[in-house]
Amino acid sequence: ALIETPVFMPVGTAGTVKGTRFDALESPELDARIILGNTYHLWLRPGVDVLRACGGLHRFIGWERALLTDSGGFQVWSLGALRKLKEEGVEFRSHVDGSARFLSPEVSMEVQATLGSDIVMAFDECAPGEAAHEVARTSMELTARWAARSRARFDELQREGADAGSTPEHHASVNGAQALFGIVQGAAHADLRLESLARTVEIGFDGYAIGGLSVGEEKPVMYDTIELLAPRMPPDRPRYLMGVGTPEDLLAAVTRGVDMFDCVLPTRNGRNGQAYTTRGPLNIKNARWTTDTRPLDEDCACSVCHRHSRAYLRHLYLTGEMLASILLTHHNLACFLDTMRRVRQAIRSGNFARFQREFLERYNAGVG
RNA sequence: GCAGGGGUGGUCGAGUGGUUAAUGGCACCGGGCUGUAAACCCGGCGGGCUAACGCCCUACGUAGGUUCAAAUCCUACCCCCUGCA
Secondary structure, three states, X not given: OXXXXXXXXXXXXXXXXXXXXXXXXXXXXXXXXXXXXXXXXXXXXXXHHHHHHOOHHHHHHOOOXXXXXXXXXXXXXXXXXXXXXXXXXXXXXXXXXXXXXXXXXXXHHHHHHHHOOOEEEOOOOOOOOOOOHHHHHHHHHHHHHHHHHHHHHHHHHHHHOOOOOOOHHHHHOOXXXXXXXXXXXXXXXXXXXXXXXXXXXXXXXXXXXXXXXXXXXXXXHHXXXXXXXXXXXXXXXXXXXXXXXXXXXXXXXXXXOOOEEEEOHHHHHHHOOEEEEOOEEEEOOOHHHOOOOOOOOOOOOOHHHHHOOHHHHHXXXXXXXXXXXXXXXXXXXXXXXXXXXXXXXXXXXXXXXXXXXHHHHHHHXXXX
C-alpha cells in the first residue's frame, strides 16, 4: 500500500469502522488508505479460528487496503478493572462473557499474525497519564521487556510465514509480509520517555509509536511529550501518535513531527451527535438547529453536506434513526481525512505554518 | 338512565392525611466522549427573584368543606372508560 503522511487512520476495532461501509472508506471522497483493527476484540470475537479459516482480517472484512492492528495493550489500560498484570502477560476477564483469558506479547503477535495486518503493534502497557514516576518506570520497563519479546516472537512468525494475509508478492517486499512498530511509554516523565525511546530504538522496529497519551493527562503535557520525542525518533521511520486526537491535536502533533494518527473521535462522536467542522465542533442535538437548512459545514465538500441540512440530521438523531449515526460518521471522517489531505498539500507547498494558523483561526471561531 | 372503575406535572404512570414541587419511564433541554466494554454516559427539567445560602408564588378534573395539616377524607358538579338497559 502507498500511504502518504501525515495520515489519519479511522478506527475499526471489531473489524468495522462503525457506521461506515468499506465502499465509502475507499471512495475518493474519504479515500482512507489504512484503518485499524484490534487484537483483543477480534481475539475474543470472532476468535482466531474463525479469522484463520476466513483467510485473515483483510479477506474476512473485505478490505484490500492497509490494516494496522493494535496489540491489545490499550485494553490493559482501558479494561483496568478486569485484568491482572504479571511479568508474563495479562490475565483478563473477557468483557464479553466473563471468561478468563491470558494475553502476552507472544499471544498478541500470534493473533496479529493470524489477522495478517500490514502493521503489527508491539504489546505494551499503557500507564495512566498522571502515573507517578515509580509507577511509570515500572510500567515503562515492562513495556520495554515486552517489546523485545514481541520482536522475537514476531520474527519467528515471519520466518515461518505464519501470517494469514501473506502472499508471495507480500513476502517479496522489502520488509516482508508484516511490519512491526514499537511503542514508547513513560507517562508524563521526560527522563522515562527518553529512556523508553532509546530502549525501543535499540530493539529496532519498522516504525515507532508514542503511546500513553490522551489518557487523562493535561493537554500541555501531551504536547510537551510529543515535542520531546518526535524530533528524536528515527527520521527514516514513520512516527505514530496513538489515539490522538481532535483536529487541533493533529495539527499540533504534525508541527512537532508526527506522521500517523488514529482516533475514535470522528466515529464515536459522530454516533453520539457531535459533528466536526472547519469551524469547530457542532452538537447536532442542539435546539438551535431545529429549522436550520444549512449543511453541517458550508465549506465541506462531502456528500452529506451536499445533500442534507442540520435540521434534517437533528431530526434523524432525535428520532434515534440509524441514518443519523451513519451520516454524521461519514461527515466526520470526511472532515478528518480532508483536513489531513490539506495538511499534506500545505507541507508539500511549504505553507504549513500559514495553513495551521488560518485553520485554527477559523476552527476556534466556532460554528454560526 | 343504572352499576362499577377512573381523572396527578409535556406525556405515561407511582403515590391514598404530615420533610410532596410530588418516585419512575419517556419526551424535551444542556454537557461530555482522544490506540472503542460507548448508536454511550452525566446533568437539568412548574414559575419568579438571587452572585449564592435561600425566599416567594402556583400546582394532583372543577367548586366547596373537614383538619394544626389534603393529591390523599367528605359533598356537589364536569369529563372519560367498562358492563347492563
